[in-house]
Amino acid sequence: MSGLHLTSASPAGDAPFRDVATAHAPFRLGRLILWVAIVLVAVDFAWIVAHNENFGWPVVAAYFFNPTVISGLYVSLGLTVVAMALGTVLGLGLAIARMSKDRLATSFAALFIWFFRGTPLLVQLIFWYNLSTLFPQLSIAIPFGPTLASWDTNSVITPMTAAIVGLALNEAAYMAEIIRGGLLSVDRGQTETAEAFGMTRARALWRIIIPQAMRSIVPPTGNQLISMIKATSLVSVIAMADLLYSVQSIYNRTFEIIPMLLVAVIWYLLITSILNVGQSYIEAYYGRSDRRTGTAEKPVLAGAAVQEASH
Amino acid sequence: MNAVQSMNPLVQARDVHKSFDELEVLKGIDLDIMPGEVVVILGPSGSGKSTLLRCINHLEAINKGFIAVDGQQIGYRLRNGQLEKLSANGIARQRRNIGMVFQQFNLYPHMTVLQNIIEAPVGIHGESRQEATQNALKLLERVGLSEKAASYPRQLSGGQQQRVAIARALAIKPKLMLFDEPTSALDPELVGEVLATMRDLAKQGLTMIVVTHEIGFAREAADRVVFMDGGKIVEMGAPEDVIGNPQHPRTKAFLSRFL
Secondary structure (H helix, E strand, O other), X not given: OHHHHHHHHOOOOOOOOOOHHHOOOOOOHHHHHHHHHHHHHHHHHHHHHHHOHHHOHHHHHHHOOOHHHHHHHHHHHHHHHHHHHHHHHHHHHHHHHHHOOOHHHHHHHHHHHHHHHHOOHHHXXXXXXXXXXXXXXXXXXOOOOOEEEEEEHHHHOOHXXXXXXXXXXXXXXXXXXXXXXXXXXXXXXXXXXXXXXXOOHHHHHHHHHHXXXXXXXXXXXXXXXXXXXXXXXXXXXXXXXOHHHHHHHHHHHHOOHHHHHHHHHHHHHHHHHHHHHHHHHHHHHHOHHHOOOOOOOOHHHHHHHHHHHOO | OOOOOOOOOOEEEEEEEEEEOOEXXXXXXXXXXXXXXXEEEEOOOOOOHHHHHHHHOOOOOXXXXXXXXXXXXXXXXXXXXXXXXXXXXXXXXXXXXXXXEOOOOOOOOOOOHHHHHHHHHHHOOOOOHHHHHHHHHXXXXXXXXXXXXXXXXHHOOHHHHHHHHHHHHHOOOOOEEEEEOOOOOOOHHHHHHHHHHHHHHHHOOOOEEEEOOOHHHHHHHOOEEEEEEOOEEEEEXXXXXXXXXXXXXXXXXXXXXXX
């Protein structure tokens, strides 16, 4: 097959036949010098950091697996998982509400998103934590009617619940927009096809639209998750013993501020690195239908088919 | 096969009007389609033929008139003698026996060919996965794509995708099949394979409404040809009459371009 192409591809009578398969990349001195220079600077920087005693690396090592630090780490991770899960579910609901034709649902979702995106998370957290000064009692009641159940606000809103509610509601507002963007990215024809086949709205969303929307939802959600891990450090202001709060409580005693912050920094970096790997697996999963090689076809044929199919 | 079925029309359309904002696309369509009949709708772009097709399964709501499929008025129900709009899920239930094939194929890109075909039978019609899979493999054989069951749509050519889309629509055992310009998005050399599949279905007594520009297909496979222009049915009859000996000047002008 290739032989046929080679003979017929050569233009009439001029350039001699030289197979590109024998071509090699030229050696570039400039690139090599750049590489050497950058590696030198990097090594030098690493050496300076490692030998600067103010970083206190032995202290970092000593406290890295300190029980207080580890329990703080668990709190940060737990908060992230719970707030992210609640935020995503709520965000999905808000996204669907915002895209619906129902005026009541759209207005509610728009108002929610407007408020929670428009105010700083730190302020929201402090508000939730101090909810009891606004409403000393929390009640379930019929509007303007009798009270069905009532609780003391201080017993309901602990630092933990304030942190979860604050982070989750804020996250929901952002996730709503991310999910809405994802749902909008799916071709209109898909919704129409699902409708034509007699699927209910819910089924079409769950089976057809959301799986396709995931491709554009996952990358910004990865961003959000990483932001969320770092945002959990804000809860240290409401006396929640997260990772940052734990290292702070240690350096308030030992005054080893920089080494203890380094402990936290390295833990945050470790977690986000693991999440990055997880994200790339999830993206590969939702991109599986995009792979060019078919299970039943040879790669070359599949490539040709893709080109045909794409116009 | 036709004789066994009832002699009531499967599709009834009466004085159907449809507007998009100011633009009136359908200006009073009357059309009856009998069970087993293959009707091809021809007409220039913008004549309203695709819109009519989409009104039949209520993908578009009509503004005036009446459309019923298999005796059911699509999109509405009678309650205490009053006509009431159905909910989205109510309409979904009415559409379950109507298959549709789209110009852009609209296969579900995240599912394999087999998953595409069994989605509606398993998820909506309550067939067992095993039963649906067996049926799907038979349908794939019928459209000549048995070896593609595990492929994803993107790995198929346009013609193959459209044949899968036809198999997917057949999998719900439809009483009525709607084809919305099924070959318009295909490269010329791929049109033939799709038309061959459709001709095959026409012979087997499936009720089909086909919107197309393929005059050859209309001549060979149609029981009746409907020619539309400017939102109205201009001419209607056997293919040898409408295509072979058109009466209306608009039909003549349209067909002359294909000679």
